[in-house]
Amino acid sequence: MSGSVASGTPASGSSSGRAPGTGGLHVENLRVAFDGVDAVRTVSFELAPGECVALVGESGSGKTVTARALLGLSGGTVTATRLALDDTDLTGLSERQWRGIRGPRIGLVQQDALVSLDPLRPIGREIDDALRLHTTLGAAERRERALEVLAEVGMPDPAIRRAQRSGELSGGLRQRALIAAALALRPDVVIADEPTTALDAEVHRVVIDRLARLRDEGTAVLAISHDLGAVRRLADRIVVMRAGEVVEQGPTAQILDAPAHPYTRALVAAVPAGKPRGSRLSVGGPTVQNSGRTGEKRAGSPAKRPNDQSSERVLEAHGLTRRFGTFTAVDDVSLTLRAGETLGLVGASGSGKTTTARLLLGLDSPDHGLVELLGAPWNPLPERERRPRRALLGAIYQDALSSFDPRMTVGRILVDALTNGKTTRIRAHAAQIDALLAEVGLPASVSSRLPATLSGGQRQRVAIARALAPRPRVLLCDEPVSSLDVTVQAQVLDLLDELQERHGLAYLFISHDLDVVRHVSDRVAVMSAGRIVEQGETEQVFSAPAHSYTRGLLAAASSAD
Amino acid sequence: MTILPELPVLPAAAPTRAAEWRSRVMAPRVVAGAVLLGVLAAAVAPGLLAPGDPLAVHPVDAFSAPSLAHPFGTDDSGRDLYTRVVHGASASLLIGVAATLIGTLLGLVLGIAAGVGTRLTDAAVSRVLEVLFALPGLLLALVIIAFAGPGPIPATLAVGLATAPGYARIFRTRIRAVRSSEMVEAARVLGRGPLTLLVRHVLPNALAPVVVLATLGVGQAIVWASSLSYLGLGSPPPAPEWGAMLEAGRTYLQIAPWMTVFPGLAIVATAAATTVVGRAFAGAGRR
Numbered sequence: 001m002s003g004s005v006a007s008g009t010p011a012s013g014s015s016s017g018r019a020p021g022t023g024g025l026h027v028e029n030l031r032v033a034f035d036g037v038d039a040v041r042t043v044s045f046e047l048a049p050g051e052c053v054a055l056v057g058e059s060g061s062g063k064t065v066t067a068r069a070l071l072g073l074s075g076g077t078v079t080a081t082r083l084a085l086d087d088t089d090l091t092g093l094s095e096r097q098w099r100g101i102r103g104p105r106i107g108l109v110q111q112d113a114l115v116s117l118d119p120l121r122p123i124g125r126e127i128d129d130a131l132r133l134h135t136t137l138g139a140a141e142r143r144e145r146a147l148e149v150l151a152e153v154g155m156p157d158p159a160i161r162r163a164q165r166s167g168e169l170s171g172g173l174r175q176r177a178l179i180a181a182a183l184a185l186r187p188d189v190v191i192a193d194e195p196t197t198a199l200d201a202e203v204h205r206v207v208i209d210r211l212a213r214l215r216d217e218g219t220a221v222l223a224i225s226h227d228l229g230a231v232r233r234l235a236d237r238i239v240v241m242r243a244g245e246v247v248e249q250g251p252t253a254q255i256l257d258a259p260a261h262p263y264t265r266a267l268v269a270a271v272p273a274g275k276p277r278g279s280r281l282s283v284g285g286p287t288v289q290n291s292g293r294t295g296e297k298r299a300g301s302p303a304k305r306p307n308d309q310s311s312e313r314v315l316e317a318h319g320l321t322r323r324f325g326t327f328t329a330v331d332d333v334s335l336t337l338r339a340g341e342t343l344g345l346v347g348a349s350g351s352g353k354t355t356t357a358r359l360l361l362g363l364d365s366p367d368h369g370l371v372e373l374l375g376a377p378w379n380p381l382p383e384r385e386r387r388p389r390r391a392l393l394g395a396i397y398q399d400a401l402s403s404f405d406p407r408m409t410v411g412r413i414l415v416d417a418l419t420n421g422k423t424t425r426i427r428a429h430a431a432q433i434d435a436l437l438a439e440v441g442l443p444a445s446v447s448s449r450l451p452a453t454l455s456g457g458q459r460q461r462v463a464i465a466r467a468l469a470p471r472p473r474v475l476l477c478d479e480p481v482s483s484l485d486v487t488v489q490a491q492v493l494d495l496l497d498e499l500q501e502r503h504g505l506a507y508l509f510i511s512h513d514l515d516v517v518r519h520v521s522d523r524v525a526v527m528s529a530g531r532i533v534e535q536g537e538t539e540q541v542f543s544a545p546a547h548s549y550t551r552g553l554l555a556a557a558s559s560a561d
Numbered sequence: 562m563t564i565l566p567e568l569p570v571l572p573a574a575a576p577t578r579a580a581e582w583r584s585r586v587m588a589p590r591v592v593a594g595a596v597l598l599g600v601l602a603a604a605v606a607p608g609l610l611a612p613g614d615p616l617a618v619h620p621v622d623a624f625s626a627p628s629l630a631h632p633f634g635t636d637d638s639g640r641d642l643y644t645r646v647v648h649g650a651s652a653s654l655l656i657g658v659a660a661t662l663i664g665t666l667l668g669l670v671l672g673i674a675a676g677v678g679t680r681l682t683d684a685a686v687s688r689v690l691e692v693l694f695a696l697p698g699l700l701l702a703l704v705i706i707a708f709a710g711p712g713p714i715p716a717t718l719a720v721g722l723a724t725a726p727g728y729a730r731i732f733r734t735r736i737r738a739v740r741s742s743e744m745v746e747a748a749r750v751l752g753r754g755p756l757t758l759l760v761r762h763v764l765p766n767a768l769a770p771v772v773v774l775a776t777l778g779v780g781q782a783i784v785w786a787s788s789l790s791y792l793g794l795g796s797p798p799p800a801p802e803w804g805a806m807l808e809a810g811r812t813y814l815q816i817a818p819w820m821t822v823f824p825g826l827a828i829v830a831t832a833a834a835t836t837v838v839g840r841a842f843a844g845a846g847r848r
Contacts, residue, residue: 361750363746363749363750387752387754388752390750390751390752391751391752393750394750394751395747395750397743397747399743402742402743402744403743403744403746403747404744404747405744405748405761405762405766406744406766407765407766407769416751416761417751420751420752421748421751421752421753421754421757421761424761466751470751470752
């Protein structure tokens, strides 16, 4: 099925008769301004047919604005010394002319498949639209073509899926449908904006594979990503962006293995893969007190890790089972968390990780089983008796913002936590608030801000400060860094590590990101379909997995890297 | 719960967008604000805008068309319609505001009972609300007046009671949504009891839009109160009330249309202006 793509791509197809060597996308001194303020400036790169270039950088660095400018969708004022696709000049095109470029010449695979597909229209219709507008094919041919493209992207049962709407498809299938829609017109250039964000390891691999094959078949691929693992596998060259400018570009291996610019070095260092437990990920940043180099272990830290079997059991679960109707979300889960250690809980989405966390927090009651907090019964108790001991067990969540009262300033949120809810008046507690903010690396001025006005990393720091305020022994961390940029993720992970050492905290760390879990955990529990299929020392589980599910999970993740 | 993606900003130049925003969004708001200020001035100090007596009868001048002496014309008893419309503002506005207050307060009580109470209270209140919803609001008001008798105070009560179910339903839904939000769950994890959760987090967040809703409701209440007066169930005839004036002019629609046109315009303008201003508040609250 790959042959049909090759026949229509510019590398082998000579329908448009352009000379070899001039093909591809040329960007020289691209500048995009909004209301007179530059969002992107002096961006230059080349993208040849059959090549993949990755735009890499934090959110706000201008990656997406750049990509949208190449599609005439930026919404700002675009200027460039040269902006051309093959020999077509893309500067100063009218909206009408752009419509002839978008789709047939440059395709876009958007970030969020859930919102990028019309929920009311079958995916086959989306593909059909593109074909109807840009080709002269008849209805039967278009139908044929749609099935062909869906099969090319690895959509199972394309004839059935074609008639389904985005709501009826899983995240992975939706992403494939989006790619199919972009490929239907066989564009010369495909722009993929964070195509693997929020996908499971396995789906992630399929999407990367598909884009790699597209590149091998002669399409020029521009990938926008902050996932350096995916970038290493896919990209021939990398363009690193920061604050709207290109700071460094070059061949993938050179950029990732020998980065020249300090920012690129920070970006590469922040990736948790292959960094042992207790080593720093962030360069500089407000949490640094002992300015250690990244990747280096802090002196003496392994000795302080009380991961032997003698330290106090702070949280224990015995045979937890939770059913919703006939569906068993959590099935006979037992785990033990000791003071000062981190237990990682991994598994695909829907494997029961979050339900387990809710049972441990006492937000939901198990059908069977028992939870003990510091050796005393916890979950069979009524909420009234649990409440005085809730200070011992804190939690931080993936979406910090929605865990705050939007009407309360950071200062009031922290006073509420410090005084066990007795007051939200800041005055008498200003010193404590400043100390708490300093502990999580935030300036005292944050106190008067509303959480909505803070960045993602700052919000998660406030959430950590709030969780620390009542002096807990255990923190449940439910995907705490999953929605953060890799450099911010590194800072938050380092902060959590520091706080654990300082306060002897025990963490239950839930994540679908195996690299993150491997970096932070002393021990790991692997969940699948509500059961813990394997549990043990982190390195043992990752290097010699005993259960077939774990092996599959690791294989999918490593081939995606 | 956003289903649709945020639309990309269209590639229009900034100044034209600002100009368009001024003409399409701000202009109606300025006009509405001016109308509302005028109506408020008429309600507070009618004597300043129209020094005459709204009840003074001059049979000689009956059915005069609008002129310089009588800008809105006169009615069947020769009363100056401009004076009557100005003096009628206080009655209409008072009924509108009072009815909305009654409606929102009652709605708050019912909504909180359903949103906060046990499953049984919620079910009981919700069923009552559903029955009330089955009747058109104005019909409900008529039923209430049938029991209480006509007059401006029963009319106010009736409109207030008739609008309460709508408010109650909105507050119940909002309270339910906030109660099950992550923010309240996070507060529970911190050990907050049910009363603290309710007073500190649930009610303030759920009831924040009450002012906006009430502003939007005043316009509707004014129309309903006027409707009741038009049916002869509100203020009695000689009083300068806009609905009652409409009813008085109905008989002479062919020979003296100004008798209905001007009080009607006053009702429409006031209701529309409060709604536009209310929507502006609602928009500001969302941002």
